[in-house]
Amino acid sequence: MDFSFSEEQQMVAQTVRDLLTDQCSSADLRKMMTAGEGLDEARWTKLCEMGLPGIMAPEEAGGLALKDEDFVLVAEECGRAALPEPLVEHAGIAVPMLAALIDNPAVRKVLEAAATGEGRVAVGHPANLFVDAADTAAALLLWHNDEVHLVSVDDVKLVRQPSIDSFRRLFRVEWMPSAKTKVADAAKGKALWALALDRGALYAAAQCLGMGQRIVEIAVAYAKDRTQFGKAIGSYQAIKHHLANCQVKIEYARPAVYAAAATIETPGPEVRALVSNAKLSAVEAADFAARTGVQVHGAMGYSWEVDVHFFLKRALGLAGAWGDRNMHLARVADCVLNSGMPLGPAATFPGGTAHAR
Numbered sequence: 080m081d082f083s084f085s086e087e088q089q090m091v092a093q094t095v096r097d098l099l100t101d102q103c104s105s106a107d108l109r110k111m112m113t114a115g116e117g118l119d120e121a122r123w124t125k126l127c128e129m130g131l132p133g134i135m136a137p138e139e140a141g142g143l144a145l146k147d148e149d150f151v152l153v154a155e156e157c158g159r160a161a162l163p164e165p166l167v168e169h170a171g172i173a174v175p176m177l178a179a180l181i182d183n184p185a186v187r188k189v190l191e192a193a194a195t196g197e198g199r200v201a202v203g204h205p206a207n208l209f210v211d212a213a214d215t216a217a218a219l220l221l222w223h224n225d226e227v228h229l230v231s232v233d234d235v236k237l238v239r240q241p242s243i244d245s246f247r248r249l250f251r252v253e254w255m256p257s258a259k260t261k262v263a264d265a266a267k268g269k270a271l272w273a274l275a276l277d278r279g280a281l282y283a284a285a286q287c288l289g290m291g292q293r294i295v296e297i298a299v300a301y302a303k304d305r306t307q308f309g310k311a312i313g314s315y316q317a318i319k320h321h322l323a324n325c326q327v328k329i330e331y332a333r334p335a336v337y338a339a340a341a342t343i344e345t346p347g348p349e350v351r352a353l354v355s356n357a358k359l360s361a362v363e364a365a366d367f368a369a370r371t372g373v374q375v376h377g378a379m380g381y382s383w384e385v386d387v388h389f390f391l392k393r394a395l396g397l398a399g400a401w402g403d404r405n406m407h408l409a410r411v412a413d414c415v416l417n418s419g420m421p422l423g424p425a426a427t428f429p430g431g432t433a434h435a436r
Contacts, residue, residue: 095153096159096160102122105386108163108389111163119163122164123166126196131166132169132174132196133174133195139181140181141191141195142178147278148340154285155286157289158286158288158290159293160289161293165212167282167286168202168212168282173220176202177189177229179271180262180271185262193218201220203252205222206401210252212247213235215248217231219254221252221254221256224265225265225266225272226261227261236253237250238251242396244392244393277343277350280358280402281357281358283397284335284354285361286397287332287362287364288361291365292368294368295325295329297386298325298376312375318375321374325368328368335353335356336361348410349414352414355407358401358402362397365390366394366395366398369391369394372387
């Protein structure tokens, strides 16, 4: 089977990388951090011009109608740049939820604005204690007893919460559910919230892939440039082996993330386990790469001047978002021990033939 991405998918990812390389440099991040800002409207406009907020919205709502296997590479590039703007959760989680409820006129109106990026939408999922980027959203999708409620940000009270990653602007939302705000009952909402959790975990994993790879690149560049005893420190095995171990973890996580993206809408416990495995392995890879990157830089690795801290903080923040390690380990264990699914190489990619090219 060939699970490689198409030329079009890779071209979109490269275009996003080029844009973020130009528009989201470490200097830009430091400027925003110093000012206490969580969103750059000029950069968001550039992302909107590419159609990224509506990449998974249906064409009838002004979107591109692409799938998770298309967006996963975009999410990876967002992680690689430590993008502050909430593109991943807006486009990858909120927009598909709205699209599933497009028959509701109120939802359709919000979806059309979300697809263009004019109206950002944040998601308050029960798996997360707080809502990310609620202060820059026009509307919120909120959970109440498995129901889905669509609420204007003007009708809630936001209480800011601290985060190790200042670009993840977390809020406790105080609000009152009502018949007016309800857009899906508990029966339909339960399935929507379950899929939103899987997408949240998947795209957190994809961002961790991008972060881990970027950290390795930063550390390798430094190890080539920094000399000790007349030689580049990257020539010493103690450095090379650590960085090689980082790359091994990233390459182990990468197919798990891509397989989860290809099968995420397929029902069954094995797919849920695939998503959890992707999150577990990608978070571990990013965390290991970040800690190794700090060590490669020596004492200055902890300083403000070294870019690794952006990615370390984001990795720590995403580790607990959309299900922590214990939750995802429990899902994998439940699948292996209780589902009765076959194990072994032949069962690695459930439904894989449907995605083969």
